[in-house]
Structure formats: C-alpha cells, structure tokens
Amino acid sequence: MGVQEAGSRRNRSRDLIEAAIVVFHRKGYASASIEEIAATVGVRKGSVYHYIDSKEELLALIFEQSDGEASKLLEGVAALDLPAVDRLYALARNWTLWYMANIERITVYLADWTQLTGARRDQARAIRRDQVDRLISIIDEVKSEGGADPELDSAYAAYFLFSAVNGLVTWYRREGPDPAERIAEAYAQMIVRTVVGSSEVTPPVGHVAH
Amino acid sequence: MGVQEAGSRRNRSRDLIEAAIVVFHRKGYASASIEEIAATVGVRKGSVYHYIDSKEELLALIFEQSDGEASKLLEGVAALDLPAVDRLYALARNWTLWYMANIERITVYLADWTQLTGARRDQARAIRRDQVDRLISIIDEVKSEGGADPELDSAYAAYFLFSAVNGLVTWYRREGPDPAERIAEAYAQMIVRTVVGSSEVTPPVGHVAH
16 A cells, blocks of 8 residues: 555545544434444445444544543643642533534543443543542542541542533533633633642531422 | 322332333433333333333323432522522532432433433523523622622532532442441531632643643
C-alpha cells in the first residue's frame, strides 16, 4: 500500500467514525444501522466492510478516541505543579469544556458503553473505574492539604461530581445562549465548592415523607 | 362491583405495577414484554388486559405514582417554616432518601420517560420542568437571603444538582456497605456546599488540552 493509499484509507475510516457519531447520537446505537452510516458518508454498505468489521467496531473506535483524550486530559492536569485544589479546578474546567466541544460523541461515550461486548466491555468498565479513581485521588489530596472537610467521603464526592458533569449531555446545546466558557467556569466553581466549600447548615428538621 | 371485588382489583393492579417495575428495571422498558410481567405476577397474559390496556399504561402508572410522591416531597419542603438554605438541605436529604428507598422504580422513572408517547410524554416533560423550576426557586431564595454567591446561575446549579442526584441510580446498591442515611447526609452536605459554600480558588492556569 502506497503512502497516499494509506492516507486515504485513514481518512475514510475517520469519515466513518464521524458519521457513526452522528447516527448513534441521533437514533441511539441499538437502532442505528451500517446502511445509514454508509449513506451518511456516501458509500455503499458493502464497501464499509473494507474499513471496519462491524457496527460494534465503530463504537469501539469512538471509545478508543474518547478514552485517549480523557487520559491526556487527566495526565495534563496531574502534571501541573499546583496544589490539589487548583488541579481540581483545572480538571473541572477542562473536563466540562471537552464534553461541550464534543457533545455528540460524549453522549455516545457515556450512554453506550453497555453496548460493547466481551473484552471491549471489560476494558471500558476498567477505564471508567480508573477515571473515577483518579478523581478520588485528587479529592483525597485536597483533604490532605487541609482544603476539605476531613469527614468528606472522597468516593461519594467523585460519584456525585461525575454524575453532575455527565448530566451536561442531557441539557447542553451548542446553539444555547451562553458560550461554553461561561458554563465551564460555572461548573468548575460548583465542583470546587462541592469539595472545599464550607457547609455551615445544621441539620434542622426531621424527615419529610419519602 | 362489591367492595371486596374492587379491593381485589386494586391489589391486582398494584401487583402488576410492582412486577412491571422489576421487569422494566432488569431488562429495560423497550425489551420488556407483557408476557413476562404476567408471569411474574403468576397470571395469564390475557387476564392482564382486564386491568391495563398496554405496556405503556403500566409505565404511565409508574410515572403517576412517582410524580405524586415527588410532588408531595416538594410541597412538604415548601411548607417548612425555615430559611431557604435549610429547606434546600431538607429537600436534598429527603430527595436522596426517596431515590434510594425506591431505587428500581426511580431508575425506570429517570430512564424511560422518553418511552412515553403523545400527551403522556408532554405531561412527563412538563412535570420534569416544574421540578427543576422548583429547585431553581429555592436556589434563588438562598441567593436572596445572601447565602450564596450573587453570581451563581441558579439554573445551572439546578441542572448540576439534578444530574448529581440522578446519578445515584448508576451506583447505589441496597446491599452496599453504607446505610442510605449516611449516603443521604453526605449528598445533602455536598448539595448545600454546591450552592452556599465559598469557592476561594483563583483561576490559576490556562487550558490543558481538550
């Protein structure tokens, strides 16, 4: 295979991944078909199989790309020579900006890991677990620096924050009134407050019916 | 219809709703069948249709029950003669306790409103919107009382908190090590901190790659 041919092959694979993101995002992975992805790129279904083996391989490639970017983001933050609370702020800001800049892909990334099978699913689960563990570590460091309530449960805080940020895919729209920068700043401040802010409320009441 | 017959009819409907929660939670609404729900209750498929018209009616009944409880919870908190920050704390605590006490039903309630159709879907959307609006109102009140940064965007805070709490369905297990009370207390403190805590971090760095 010549250099040009290899390049064109890479471009076609990239086009298929981009089309898969659009179709998976619009219809959900389970309802999406290779035919529709092929049509989006403008090729016949049969020729798609020169590039990928299955619909699941396209999903796996979307995950590979997203896992790689998440890993780069986490490592970039870990490499900052800053107190943990400032690294938490940087992580929060860059994480939400990354989500918003790639909202369609991130929607698939968060919703469809259960559609992966076998070793791919095990790997996706392990990577998610590792991402949560890294957030737990930063929160632990904030506590060690005296920046958070020693009673704060770092694992619950990490679950709480992951869910809060993942919720961006339920409401963020590119055409919304506020720029992503403003939303990222608001989210980063809330994330830091969740961990370091003082909570001076005293439990005032019994339960309301539940 | 005699009193006893009406009572037995209500019981059978209740049994069907409970079975539907189990089956929808285990398989997802889309994959669930009336046959399986009937088998869980121990009746023939045909007799299910004496009580309900369709699978969607079962889902609608689950929503009706949950919407009613959510409404009662929100009204109970609104009726407390307390500062807004304390009502926020009470809401946060009771809301998370309600989720955990009914985690299977709440999983269906949060995941499957998009499976409702027509007027039912419109209603479900309106009720969600109303729940978010009530949370926004409490956060606005906390701001009016001087208990939060005046720059805090109440809508973003409400979206952030709804997502954080809804995330309980992704990790909470009844058989987990911590009692629901402890988790609710941790979540309530984080929710209050998100709104009222001081965030003294100063933006320290440029972006990490995203």
